[in-house]
Amino acid sequence: AQRLKGCLPDGAVTARFGGDEFVILLPAHYKNEQTAATCVQNIARQVNQLVSAPVQIGRHLIHCTTSIGLTIFPQSKDTSSQILRRADTALYRTKAEGRNGFRFFDVSMQRLAQSRWQLEEGLHQAIHRGELELWFQPQVTKEGVMSGAEVLLRWRHPTRGLISPLEFISVAEESGQIAAIEEWVLDETMRLIKHWDSMGLPETFRHVSINISPSHFMQSGFVSQVEGALERHTVANVNIELEITENLLIENFEQAIKTMKALQAKGIAFSIDDFGTGYSSLRYLSQLPLNVLKIDRSFVAPIDHESDETPIIDVIMLMAKKLGLEVIAEGVETQAQRTLLTERGCRLYQGYFFSKPLHHEEFYTLLKQ
Ligand code: C2E
Numbered sequence: 001a002q003r004l005k006g007c008l009p010d011g012a013v014t015a016r017f018g019g020d021e022f023v024i025l026l027p028a029h030y031k032n033e034q035t036a037a038t039c040v041q042n043i044a045r046q047v048n049q050l051v052s053a054p055v056q057i058g059r060h061l062i063h064c065t066t067s068i069g070l071t072i073f074p075q076s077k078d079t080s081s082q083i084l085r086r087a088d089t090a091l092y093r094t095k096a097e098g099r100n101g102f103r104f105f106d107v108s109m110q111r112l113a114q115s116r117w118q119l120e121e122g123l124h125q126a127i128h129r130g131e132l133e134l135w136f137q138p139q140v141t142k143e144g145v146m147s148g149a150e151v152l153l154r155w156r157h158p159t160r161g162l163i164s165p166l167e168f169i170s171v172a173e174e175s176g177q178i179a180a181i182e183e184w185v186l187d188e189t190m191r192l193i194k195h196w197d198s199m200g201l202p203e204t205f206r207h208v209s210i211n212i213s214p215s216h217f218m219q220s221g222f223v224s225q226v227e228g229a230l231e232r233h234t235v236a237n238v239n240i241e242l243e244i245t246e247n248l249l250i251e252n253f254e255q256a257i258k259t260m261k262a263l264q265a266k267g268i269a270f271s272i273d274d275f276g277t278g279y280s281s282l283r284y285l286s287q288l289p290l291n292v293l294k295i296d297r298s299f300v301a302p303i304d305h306e307s308d309e310t311p312i313i314d315v316i317m318l319m320a321k322k323l324g325l326e327v328i329a330e331g332v333e334t335q336a337q338r339t340l341l342t343e344r345g346c347r348l349y350q351g352y353f354f355s356k357p358l359h360h361e362e363f364y365t366l367l368k369q
């Protein structure tokens with residue numbers, strides 16, 4: 001904040017707003033958009049000079065840029081938190097549009113922002129009110145046997161109905177709620193499996209995979225959280241597999257490998273989700289205690305319409321063979337896709353062709369058939 005002060009015009013006030021964010025209050029004579037814009041461009045230029053040299057952190061070279069969100073006030077009956085929220089919304093938009101710039105808050109952002117805030121606030125209550133639900137999607141072998149399932153979260157919102165994780169997971173990540181939510185997912189999944197086991201599970205059903213968000217996975221308490229859930233509800237015959245993404249692994253290689261090894265010792269398996277969409281390297285992958293590569297749906301989807309050339313799938317199969325890993329294809333929707341995947345050596349599939357994700361009660365009924 002001290003260094004930032006040197007970049008500000010007379011009469012401006014600044015304060016750190018947590019992490020790498022600062023709030024700047026400009027005096028009233030900047031209340032016209034044009035003067036305010038000129039003023040922040042000036043500030044941004046000076047700040048960028050301050051932070052212009054890239055910083056080396058481990059293997060990475062970090063380049064800093066300045067993103068700014070602006071709002072002009074007072075407008076009638078605004079509270080300071082409303083004003084801050086508007087600036088934050090504009091900042092969020094600047095970042096979404098490629099960073100290193102500024103945006104004024106405008107009412108078109110308001111509706112989008114409002115629905116995000118409502119989601120964020122609603123999520124705080126969702127766990128306690130029992131609005132989160134676990135759905136399961138079968139994973140099927142070449143022989144047509146259900147050998148496992150992936151847990152997919154759903155939010156049964158009191159007024160909006162069922163909300164997709166695509167809509168609320170990112171909100172949960174940005175608002176810092178993802179760890180609490182996924183801790184519930186871990187515990188509840190294992191509790192359910194134990195319950196099913198007590199009522200009878202087919203012997204061919206061997207594993208359940210759970211999605212873990214990168215920010216949660218990298219938290220220091222993660223290992224003990226998983227251990228806690230395992231201790232509460234251990235099931236001998238069903239393995240727990242965690243799905244993580246390759247970018248997470250490569251960006252935090254040392255810590256990721258530590259976390260994975262600690263959990264592997266407790267019997268946890270790991271699969272790489274959306275494989276092929278990130279940047280992977282055989283050298284990194286070979287050092288990690290992995291079990292499964294999950295071929296992303298985007299490589300399976302084109303199979304029907306185009307030729308039977310599947311260069312990426314072929315490469316993934318080859319990598320998996322070299323690394324001694326299992327492969328599962330996701331998003332399998334047609335017989336043609338399944339046949340071609342089988343021809344390429346893939347032995348596990350997940351997708352609408354076999355079953356959509358099902359509410360856990362419906363899933364257990366299917367499993368028992
Ligand atoms: P994902 O991990 O890639 O999960 C697969 C998604 O593809 C699921 O969407 C599933 O319903 C959908 N899908 C499955 N088979 C097919 C198919 O044949 N065709 C098509 N078009 N789609 C198919 P869903 O349930 O909406 O989940 C979306 C994403 O939300 C998931 O993508 C996952 O990344 C995330 N997610 C779900 N639950 C959790 C969670 O507990 N934690 C975290 N971090 N993410 C979660």
Ligand code: CA
Binds near residue numbers: 243
């Ligand atoms: Ca997944």
Ligand code: CA
Binds near residue numbers: 273296330
């Ligand atoms: Ca996936």
Ligand code: CA
Binds near residue numbers: 274296
């Ligand atoms: Ca995906």
